[in-house]
Amino acid sequence: MMYATIQFLNGLSYGLSLFLVAAGLSIIFGVLRVLNFAHGTFYMLGGYVAYEAVSRLGLANGGFWVAVAVSGLVLAALAAVIERLMLRKLYERDEIYQLLFTFALVLLISDVIRGLWGTQVLSISFPPELRGAQDVGLAFYPRYRLFLCLVGGAVAIGIWFVFQRTRWGRIIRAATQDREILGALGVNVPRVYLVVFSAGAALAGIGGALAAPALALKPGMDAEIIVECFIVVIIGGLGSLWGAFIGALLIGQLRSIGLYFVPEWEIVLVYLLMVAVLVFRPWGLLGKREGA
Amino acid sequence: MNLKARLPLLGMTAIALVMASGVQAQDDEPIRIGAAYPLTGPAATNGVLAALGHDMIIDKINAEGGILGRRVESFTRDSKGTPADATAAARDLITLDNVDFIVGGFTSGEGLAISEVALQEEVIYIAAIPKTIQMSEDNFHKYMFRAAANTNTEGGSAAIIMNELGVKRICAMLLDYSYGHDLMKGFKKHLERLDPEAEIVTEVWPALNVSDYTPYITEVMNSDCTGVFSGIWGGLFIPFAKQANSFGLFDQKEHFVAAGEAGSQEIIEELGDDMPTGIWTNSYEVWYFPDIEAHNEYVEELRTRLDNPYPPSWPITGYMAVQALAAGIEAAGTTDTEAVIAALEGLTYESAIGPQTIRASDHQANRGQFWGQVAESDEYDFKILDPVRYIEADDIMD
Amino acid sequence: MPRRHLLLAAAVVALLALLPLSGSTYLLYLFTQVLIFVLFATSLNLLIGYAGLVSFGHAAFFAIGGYGCAILLRSYGVPLLLAMPAALVMTAVFATLIGALCVRLTSYYFSMLTLAFGQLVWAVVFKWRSMTGGDDGFLRIVSPSWIDTPASFFLFTLVLVTLAMVALWIVAHSPLGRTLMAIRENQVRAGFLGVHTRRVQLVAFIIAGTFAGLAGALFALFNRSIFPDSAWWLQSAEVLIMVVLGGMNSFFGPAVGALTLILLGRLTLELTAFWPALLAIILIATLFFFPSGIAGLLKARGRR
Numbered sequence: 006m007m008y009a010t011i012q013f014l015n016g017l018s019y020g021l022s023l024f025l026v027a028a029g030l031s032i033i034f035g036v037l038r039v040l041n042f043a044h045g046t047f048y049m050l051g052g053y054v055a056y057e058a059v060s061r062l063g064l065a066n067g068g069f070w071v072a073v074a075v076s077g078l079v080l081a082a083l084a085a086v087i088e089r090l091m092l093r094k095l096y097e098r099d100e101i102y103q104l105l106f107t108f109a110l111v112l113l114i115s116d117v118i119r120g121l122w123g124t125q126v127l128s129i130s131f132p133p134e135l136r137g138a139q140d141v142g143l144a145f146y147p148r149y150r151l152f153l154c155l156v157g158g159a160v161a162i163g164i165w166f167v168f169q170r171t172r173w174g175r176i177i178r179a180a181t182q183d184r185e186i187l188g189a190l191g192v193n194v195p196r197v198y199l200v201v202f203s204a205g206a207a208l209a210g211i212g213g214a215l216a217a218p219a220l221a222l223k224p225g226m227d228a229e230i231i232v233e234c235f236i237v238v239i240i241g242g243l244g245s246l247w248g249a250f251i252g253a254l255l256i257g258q259l260r261s262i263g264l265y266f267v268p269e270w271e272i273v274l275v276y277l278l279m280v281a282v283l284v285f286r287p288w289g290l291l292g293k294r295e296g297a
Numbered sequence: 298m299n300l301k302a303r304l305p306l307l308g309m310t311a312i313a314l315v316m317a318s319g320v321q322a323q324d325d326e327p328i329r330i331g332a333a334y335p336l337t338g339p340a341a342t343n344g345v346l347a348a349l350g351h352d353m354i355i356d357k358i359n360a361e362g363g364i365l366g367r368r369v370e371s372f373t374r375d376s377k378g379t380p381a382d383a384t385a386a387a388r389d390l391i392t393l394d395n396v397d398f399i400v401g402g403f404t405s406g407e408g409l410a411i412s413e414v415a416l417q418e419e420v421i422y423i424a425a426i427p428k429t430i431q432m433s434e435d436n437f438h439k440y441m442f443r444a445a446a447n448t449n450t451e452g453g454s455a456a457i458i459m460n461e462l463g464v465k466r467i468c469a470m471l472l473d474y475s476y477g478h479d480l481m482k483g484f485k486k487h488l489e490r491l492d493p494e495a496e497i498v499t500e501v502w503p504a505l506n507v508s509d510y511t512p513y514i515t516e517v518m519n520s521d522c523t524g525v526f527s528g529i530w531g532g533l534f535i536p537f538a539k540q541a542n543s544f545g546l547f548d549q550k551e552h553f554v555a556a557g558e559a560g561s562q563e564i565i566e567e568l569g570d571d572m573p574t575g576i577w578t579n580s581y582e583v584w585y586f587p588d589i590e591a592h593n594e595y596v597e598e599l600r601t602r603l604d605n606p607y608p609p610s611w612p613i614t615g616y617m618a619v620q621a622l623a624a625g626i627e628a629a630g631t632t633d634t635e636a637v638i639a640a641l642e643g644l645t646y647e648s649a650i651g652p653q654t655i656r657a658s659d660h661q662a663n664r665g666q667f668w669g670q671v672a673e674s675d676e677y678d679f680k681i682l683d684p685v686r687y688i689e690a691d692d693i694m695d
Numbered sequence: 696m697p698r699r700h701l702l703l704a705a706a707v708v709a710l711l712a713l714l715p716l717s718g719s720t721y722l723l724y725l726f727t728q729v730l731i732f733v734l735f736a737t738s739l740n741l742l743i744g745y746a747g748l749v750s751f752g753h754a755a756f757f758a759i760g761g762y763g764c765a766i767l768l769r770s771y772g773v774p775l776l777l778a779m780p781a782a783l784v785m786t787a788v789f790a791t792l793i794g795a796l797c798v799r800l801t802s803y804y805f806s807m808l809t810l811a812f813g814q815l816v817w818a819v820v821f822k823w824r825s826m827t828g829g830d831d832g833f834l835r836i837v838s839p840s841w842i843d844t845p846a847s848f849f850l851f852t853l854v855l856v857t858l859a860m861v862a863l864w865i866v867a868h869s870p871l872g873r874t875l876m877a878i879r880e881n882q883v884r885a886g887f888l889g890v891h892t893r894r895v896q897l898v899a900f901i902i903a904g905t906f907a908g909l910a911g912a913l914f915a916l917f918n919r920s921i922f923p924d925s926a927w928w929l930q931s932a933e934v935l936i937m938v939v940l941g942g943m944n945s946f947f948g949p950a951v952g953a954l955t956l957i958l959l960g961r962l963t964l965e966l967t968a969f970w971p972a973l974l975a976i977i978l979i980a981t982l983f984f985f986p987s988g989i990a991g992l993l994k995a996r997g998r999r
Contacts, residue, residue: 109979260512388724392720
């Protein structure tokens with residue numbers, strides 16, 4: 006029972022922190038219709054920026070939380086610049102340009118990261134407030150991972166609230182449904198795109214900063230996470246936030262419980278799953294039926 | 298299409314031709330050695346360090362009069378961490394830089410790819426880092442030599458430690474690719490010899506590109522094993538150790554034997570307090586052991602070059618590969634490939650960590666393993682390996 | 696397609712045929728690699744430039760062709776003149792299966808499915824150690840003696856790549872090619888005109904994949920080894936960049952891109968420390984300022 010509880014929590018904490026990143030990818034696609042390959046690299050940059058901030062500020066007196074905030078801000082600013090100066094010019098062109106552009110960003114940003122921080126694996130220690138294990142009744146579980154669960158859940162609720170109860174949320178939902186009408190309704194569409202892209206990137210960056218103490222920073226982490234994100238949004242459905250939520254939880258559990266049943270060929274199964282969803286139900290669980 | 302448009306194409310071809318022909322004008326007096334290491338890509342930082350070790354020994358050799366009284370010219374090319382690029386780098390070294398010998402390689406894939414080129418071009422290749430047993434078994438050929446330890450030695454040495462700790466029920470946690478499987482083979486083989494009653498009761502095989510080891514950690518903690526054998530190497534040990542710490546794995550399991558050079562200075566420093574005390578782990582090199590002249594000399598030079606009193610362990614790999622090669626050429630008295638091969642077989646030479654012997658049958662140097670137990674230190678800000686020892690390879694490299 | 700381009704291409708082939716006379720093994724190896732990637736990139740452009748289908752998994756066929764040929768040659772002792780065609784047939788079969796599933800989708804979904812299939816092929820190659828050698832690679836791929844020297848292998852590659860390029864050129868300028876472009880412009884309208892769009896796209900997919908397989912087989916023979924890396928998405932990305940850089944709007948654009956990328960990677964020794972970043976900047980510049988790639992640039996200057 007304890008074993009099952011711990012594995013469940015492992016999957017849950019992984020899934021919810023994955024949701025943080027996948028949510029941004031899903032929203033960006035939903036509104037801008039851009040498949041942001043660089044999303045994993047935003048996540049990676051968030052982690053490295055947090056590392057840098059922690060190196061300078063130390064972990065005492067909430068240094069880690071400042072670092073997380075800094076990551077969010079840096080990514081938001083970077084994404085805003087990218088969208089305003091470059092991405093915007095590609096909306097009217099063939100999709101291939103956007104795909105290739107975000108891919109080029111992957112190459113560029115990850116190489117800059119390599120130039121600034123090297124390829125050694127780097128680590129951020131757990132913030133002192135969240136060290137150690139917590140008694141959750143059936144077992145003792147690392148506090149930091151419980152915290153990740155809370156954050157993931159809070160973000161999910163927060164996004165839901167924004168979507169359902171605020172004007173911005175309505176605009177974003179409308180944009181996901183039908184972009185063309187939006188302009189006609191007097192909405193400042195370019196501003197919406199800018200905000201969504203920045204917010205999505207900021208989420209990814211914060212996700213990276215928060216995950217860093219648990220997972221460590223290393224080259225290739227962007228490729229790792231973007232593949233996971235793709236699988237999540239494909240299963241959940243591109244553009245659907247709830248889809249991303251369910252997808253992330255599913256992938257999280259698959260990784261922890263799945264290993265128990267099919268350890269050897271796990272790597273093949275992951276891609277087979279991606280293929281299967283795209284072949285039989287490309288719009289995933291909750292996505293819109295289109296382009297398929 | 299007019300001339301103007303054709304110019305760039307012709308220009309590029311011209312550049313290539315000039316580069317190729319320029320080589321013929323060289324003096325053939327110096328001995329030319331080529332090195333292929335990943336200078337870009339995910340292994341860049343460590344590849345650059347290995348290349349540094351290579352440059353250090355070349356400089357030292359030249360300062361002491363060269364090899365056979367001849368100067369050594371060294372060329373380093375970027376293998377970029379992939380076998381296809383390593384193939385191209387090795388070929389460029391041979392056909393463009395006209396090297397007489399090649400050293401290097403980082404990943405096992407690179408090592409095997411370079412080895413194929415060495416076979417085709419009939420040039421001696423000394424592998425500095427690749428551990429895969431494939432190179433000295435199924436894919437062995439006479440031009441291939443290895444200065445690095447192979448996976449049998451590494452796995453076998455871990456078995457020795459595990460056996461000395463008296464562990465009967467073992468959990469094994471290895472990465473699911475050829476290195477992990479080969480390491481397991483080496484470990485099992487020697488464990489059988491030492492203690493047929495010791496049993497591996499649980500095996501977990503995390504994939505290579507996984508960052509979250511928690512499901513595997515939980516699996517291991519759920520097992521009744523008293524000792525854990527891990528092959529989670531180098532940088533990957535960092536997230537693993539932190540996650541394992543937060544679950545209390547190192548407290549629950551009495552013994553932990555970590556292969557994969559988790560005891561490297563860089564890893565220990567990066568983990569800081571999170572480096573688990575009491576585990577046994579290995580490293581390519583320990584800057585404070587052994588206390589012999591050759592090693593101390595090496596460490597001093599490295600300290601100066603890196604301006605770091607506690608240098609990383611990677612440069613020794615590039616350093617020792619060239620030491621083997623230089624010794625072979627000296628012993629042969631010529632740079633003729635066949636003669637150097639014959640000279641290297643069975644040769645004992647002095648290296649920065651002491652004498653090494655190259656076995657004639659598979660051209661494998663008896664490169665042993667530095668193992669140590671992680672302990673707190675009063676002297677330094679980081680933990681150290683104490684006690685630390687060198688496990689000989691001769692009995693376990695099969 | 697202007698005849699000047701064809702004449703220029705013929706001149707290049709003739710010049711290359713004389714390369715063995717230079718006596719430089721370095722150049723022979725360099726241009727063998729360039730030729731292989733010229734073929735690989737041009738095959739991909741049938742999908743990207745002509746059909747408008749962005750495949751992120753083209754390396755899958757490169758790898759299937761390479762491993763197929765290598766395994767038949769070494770594990771089963773099949774002579775090359777049988778092994779290579781057999782590998783191509785195998786690649787074509789996989790291209791049919793994978794293509795049939797992919798062409799049912801459009802744009803992003805198509806791209807993601809090709810990526811997924813590419814990774815699936817990688818995963819199978821990686822895990823199936825008994826057949827492929829796994830990440831230890833498949834080694835000791837020895838060519839028959841008549842192509843065992845750098846010069847003879849180069850000429851062999853030159854002949855095969857030239858023939859393949861001729862075939863691709865014919866396909867691109869045939870009714871099939873024109874239909875593909877019509878579909879790319881407006882899929883719905885093409886459908887109204889009675890075109891079986893999916894069937895046409897599938898045919899293009901199969902042809903593109905098969906020729907990628909030929910490039911892969913040549914690559915395996917050339918390197919004497921093949922590793923799962925040849926199926927990894929970065930390999931797909933590399934050839935995609937060659938197409939975009941060279942110009943996806945012209946037949947020879949990808950060839951120019953392949954030549955440029957390979958030369959840049961080898962000659963910029965001082966800059967290789969930041970090679971990926973440099974490549975990214977060049978790619979971005981191309982996307983924004985030279986959407987027709989280098990070939991487009993050359994064409995524009997040629998017109999003056």
